[in-house]
Amino acid sequence: xxxxxxxxxxxxxxxxxxxxxxxxxxxxxxxxxxESVRALxxxxxxxxxLVDTARGYGESERIVGxxxxxxxxxxxxxxxxxxVPPKNGTWPAPQGVAASAAFPGEHIRASLxxxxxxxxxxxFDVLQFHVWSDEWVGHGDWLETVADLKAQGKIRxxxxxxxxxxxxxxxxxxxxxxxxxxxxxxxxxxxxxxxSLFPACLEHGVGVIVRVALDEGGLTGAITAGTTFPEGDFxxxxxxxxxxxxxxxxxxxxxxxxxxxxxxxxxxxxxFVLASPAVSTVIPGMRTVRNVERNTAISDGTSLTGDRLATxxxxxxxxxxxx
Numbered sequence: 001x002x003x004x005x006x007x008x009x010x011x012x013x014x015x016x017x018x019x020x021x022x023x024x025x026x027x028x029x030x031x032x033x034x035e036s037v038r039a040l041x042x043x044x045x046x047x048x049x050l051v052d053t054a055r056g057y058g059e060s061e062r063i064v065g066x067x068x069x070x071x072x073x074x075x076x077x078x079x080x081x082x083x084v085p086p087k088n089g090t091w092p093a094p095q096g097v098a099a100s101a102a103f104p105g106e107h108i109r110a111s112l113x114x115x116x117x118x119x120x121x122x123x124f125d126v127l128q129f130h131v132w133s134d135e136w137v138g139h140g141d142w143l144e145t146v147a148d149l150k151a152q153g154k155i156r157x158x159x160x161x162x163x164x165x166x167x168x169x170x171x172x173x174x175x176x177x178x179x180x181x182x183x184x185x186x187x188x189x190x191x192x193x194x195x196s197l198f199p200a201c202l203e204h205g206v207g208v209i210v211r212v213a214l215d216e217g218g219l220t221g222a223i224t225a226g227t228t229f230p231e232g233d234f235x236x237x238x239x240x241x242x243x244x245x246x247x248x249x250x251x252x253x254x255x256x257x258x259x260x261x262x263x264x265x266x267x268x269x270x271x272f273v274l275a276s277p278a279v280s281t282v283i284p285g286m287r288t289v290r291n292v293e294r295n296t297a298i299s300d301g302t303s304l305t306g307d308r309l310a311t312x313x314x315x316x317x318x319x320x321x322x323x
Contacts, residue, residue, distance in 0.1 A: 001014050001015065001016065001046060001047025001048065001296060001299050002014075002015045002299045002300075002301060003015065003049075004279075004280050004281065005207075005280065006157075006180075006181065006207035006280045006281070007180060007181060007201070007205045007206045007207030007208075007280065008180075008205030008206075008207075009156075009157055009180055009181075009207060011079065011125070011156075011157075012049075013049060013050040013079060013207075013280055013281045014047055014048045014049045014050055014281060014299065015274055015281055015282065015298075015299040016048060016270075016281070016282060016284070016295055016296050016298065016299050017048060017049075017050035017051065017052060017209065017281040017282065017283040018040065018043050018048050018050065018051040018052065018283060018286060019052055019211060019283035019284055019285040019286065020040075020051055020052060020053040020057060020060045020063070020064050020285075021053075021054070021057050021060065021285055022285035022286075022287045023036035023039070023040070023059075023060055023063055023064075023285075023287055024053075024057035024058030024059050024060030024061075024063070031287045033059070033063060035287065035288055035289070036063055036287060037063065037066070037067055038289055039286055039287060039288055039289050039291070039292050040063070040064070040067040041067060041070075041071075042289045042292045042293065043286060043292045043296065044067070044071055044076060044078060046292065046293070046296040047296065047299070048292075048296060049077070049078055049079055050078075050079045050080075050081065050125075050209075050281055050283070051064050051068065051078060051079070051080050051081070052080075052081045052082075052183070052209065052211075052283045053080065053081070053082050053083075053119075054082055054083035054085070054128075054130060055082060055083060055084060055085050055111050055114065055115050055118075055130075056083070056085045056130065061082060061115050061118040061119045062118050062119060062120075064080060064119060065080075065118065065119025065120045065121050066120070068080055068119070068121065069120055069121070079125040079126070080119070080121065080124055080125055080126075081124065081125060081126035081127075081128060081159070081181075081183075081209070082115050082119075082124050082126075082127060082128070083127075083128045083129065083130040083161055084103065084107070084108050084111040084112065084115075084127065084128070084129055084130060085111065085130045086102040086103060086129070086130060086131050087101065087102055087103065087104060087107040088101050088102055090102070090131070091130070091131055091163075092131050092163035092164060092166065093131040093132060093133040093163060094133075095133070095135065096135075097133065097135075098136075098139070098140070099133075099135075099136035099139045099140025099142055100139075100140045100141070102129075102131065102133075102136070103129055103136070103140065103142045104140065104141065104142075105140075105141040105142060105144070105145035108127075108142060108145050108146070108149070109145065109149070112124070112127060112149065112154060112155070116154070122153075123153055123154050123155060123156065124154070124155050124156075125155075125156045125157060126155070126156065126157045126158070126159050126180070126181055127146070127149065127154075127155040127157070127158055127159070128158075128159040128160055128161050128181070128183060129142075129159075129160045129161065130161050131160075131161065131163055132160040132161065132162055132163060132169060132170055132173065133163075133169060134169050134170060134171065134172040134173055137172045137173055137176050138176075143178055146158045146178075157180035157181055157207075158178070158179060158180050158181075159179060159180055159181030159182060159183060159207075159209070160173065160179060160181075160182055160183070161182075161183040161184075161211075162182055162183065162184045162185075162197075164185055164320060164322045165185060165190055165192070165318075165320050165322075167184050167185075167186075167192050167193040167195075167196070167197040168192075168196055168197065170182050170184075170197065171196060171197060171200055174197070174200045174201055174204050174206050175200060175204060177204060179206060180206065180207060181206060181207040181208070181209055181280075182197070182201065182206055182207075182208060182209070183208075183209040183210075183211055183283075184197065184208065184209075184210060184211065185210075185211055185212040186210045186212075186213065186273055186276075186279070187210075187212060187213050187214065187215050187219060187269060187272070187273065188215075188219055188254070188268075188269050188272050188312050188315050188316075189215055189218070189219070189250070189315070189316065189317040189318075189319075190212075190215075190316070190317075190318065191313065191316050192318070193208075194276060194278075198276060198278035198279075199278070201278050202277065202278050207280040207281075208276075208278050208279050208280050208281075209280060209281055209282075209283060210273050210279050210281070210282040210283065211282075211283055213269055213270055213273045213282045213283075213284055214266055214269055214270070214284055215247075215269075216235060216238050216239075216321075217235065217239075218239075218247045218250075218251070219251070219265055219266060219269040220265060220266045220269075221251055221255070221262040221263055221264075221265035221266065223239065223244050223247045223248060223251070224244060224245075224248045225242075225244050225245035225248055226244070227239065227244045238321045238322065239321070243321060250315070250317055251265060253315070254312070254315050257311050257314070257315070258308060258311055258312075266294070266295075267294075267298055268304070268308075268312075270282060270284065270295065270298045271298060271302070271303070271304050272304060272309070272312050274298070274299075274303075275303060275304055275309055
């Protein structure tokens, strides 16, 4: 496993982190706690040292906390990032909503205390707001609350999870100097963060945590026109209608342009993300030991060639399947 600096924080994080949404047994159907625990332990064995969870991920914080406490007893230090949901329950943050409606100080504190209790941890390494609007820079009491939580030792760093496909909606925050990390969608299809957000993060020393590098499965090569998901799985909505057929066509074109095998799409997609010097870590969801072993193997120092990156740059596909 290779490691990168998490912005100006002084912390080193594994290139491949652990996205723990899928193990919470909520929006993703099929996870079992036994396999999730095995997968988390295997990831740590293979060098993963950052796990990303959230208050809104079902049982995820509890499961993550269980494993992290077990490993701490054995001398391993695992960094854990969690998220505070907006008080108004609105995803993504619409324009015109006051900071006091989404992240008032008392709500931030209460959510953090609930997360600490659920996980059994005494602090989180990164506390992130689960939505963000740049209208909130300079407004509300969230910033003084974050500073106080840092002073209390309940959190080490402050970050935000940027709204889906809205990377420029955190530029003012990054340039303000008060945020330590941003989490953002970045993949072969959505390359927009590389235009303005990533240069700003490099300039201001802000760590970048990349989510949805595999497009919720679209960039694994496994989605076809006939793909279906279990009842209750959020991917039924994400890949509704003719979207699986659209994905299949896009991936087929990518495979043909690169001359790669279908089962090499996921590896290529992750290497694309890691090619950016602004990226600190990528956090694919990994619900099985098999997925852990396949994804962590990508942190081997092998880089995509300039020609391959130029080819991938042509496969941008701006759309929002979350809507």
